[in-house]
Amino acid sequence: MISYNTSLDIIEELRSRLAAYVNENNREWCSSAVLIDKMEYQNAIHLTIVMERKYSVYISFVRQFLIWNFFHRPT
Numbered sequence: 001m002i003s004y005n006t007s008l009d010i011i012e013e014l015r016s017r018l019a020a021y022v023n024e025n026n027r028e029w030c031s032s033a034v035l036i037d038k039m040e041y042q043n044a045i046h047l048t049i050v051m052e053r054k055y056s057v058y059i060s061f062v063r064q065f066l067i068w069n070f071f072h073r074p075t
Contacts, residue, residue, distance in 0.1 A: 001044050030054045
């Protein structure tokens with residue numbers, strides 16, 4: 001959450017710094033985003049910051065596959 005008076009330049013600087021971090025660490029991260037989630041009565045702005053790991057989908061699939069095999073193995 002940030003102040004309603006925060007300039008868009010500051011939010012854009014945060015977005016560009018996150019993008020630079022993702023580019024420097026591209027073996028582990030593949031994308032990032034800064035989204036304005038909601039504005040609260042001209043008092044606050046709620047941000048959603050998203051960073052996507054490169055192999056998270058693959059790891060999730062492998063984990064689900066291993067769990068499925070454990071519970072469905074022949075007895």
